[in-house]
Amino acid sequence: MGETISVLIPTLGRKKELLDTIDGLLKQSRLPDQLIIVDQNPVVDEDLKTKLTPLKWVLHIHSVRPGVVLNMNLGLKQATGDIILFIDDDVIPSPNLIKNHAQNYRDQEIVGVAGRVEQARGDLIPEQIKIIGRYNRFTGQVTANFNGIKRQAVDTAIGCNMSFRRKNLIEAGGFDLGFDGNSYFFEPDVCLRVAKKGGKIIFDPTAELEHLMAPMGGARVHDKARHNSYFVKNGMRLFRRHSPTILLPFFFLWMVVYSLLKAVKNRNLRIAFFGLKAAAEGLFQTIPLKV
16 A cells, blocks of 8 residues: 555635635545645634535644644644645645655655646746756755746745655654744745755656635735745744855845845835844844744
C-alpha cells in the first residue's frame, strides 16, 4: 500500500470559496485519506457542517484564534497522513492534484513538493519562466513564479499548494509563529529548514491548481502600511535565519530604503513610519522558532 495523504485547509471568512474547494477535492482522481479543515470563523457554518458530516475521513477543527501559521500547526498536530498537502480555502484544484503530489514521494529523497499555481492576476507567461521558488541567501530575494511549467528543484513552495513528508516537517519544527501578521515568508523559512535536515524539494507543474485570491477573508491585509510592515519584519526574520550575518546591515538598509520609496510612491507617511518600525523590530527580534 502507498503512503497516505492528509489535505489541510485553514479557513477564515470564505464560505462559498471553501465549499467549492471541498467540491474540487471530492472530484479528485485520488481522494485524500484525511481532510482537515481548521475553521477560524467565530461561528461554524451550518452548510459546511452539512457537507462534512457524512465524510468520515474529514476532521473539522474549530479554532478560536485566527492566524495562518498558528492554525497550520494546529492541523499538523492532528494529521495522520504520511504526506500532508496544504491548500488554501479559495482554490480550484486540478482533478489529479492529490495524485500528482503523492507520486513524487516514490523518490525517498524528496521531502517536499511545490505545486503549480495559476493566480487570478499577475502571472508571468509560463513558457518564459526559467527560475521558480528560489531564495537568494546573499540578497534575501525570494523568487516565486509558481505558474511555471518546468519541473525543477526549488528552495521554497507557495502556501496555497505545497506538501511535505509529515515526519520531516515535524522534525524541522513545523511552522514558525514568529512570522507575524499575514505570515509573509513563512513558506521559504519552513522549506529551507525542512531541506536542511536532509532531502530535496521539487516543483511539480502537474500538481496544479487555480488560486482565486478572494478579496476578503483569509490572511488579507488591506492597510498598505501594515501590509508593508509585515513584509519588512518577516523579511528580516527570514534573512537573519538563512543568510550570512555579515550582510545583515545591507539588508536592513535596503528594507529602510524600500519602505521610504513605497511611502513616496503611495504618498502615505504611515508606510514609512510602520516600515522603519518593522525594520528595527526585525533587527532585534529573537530568532529561535516560536511554535
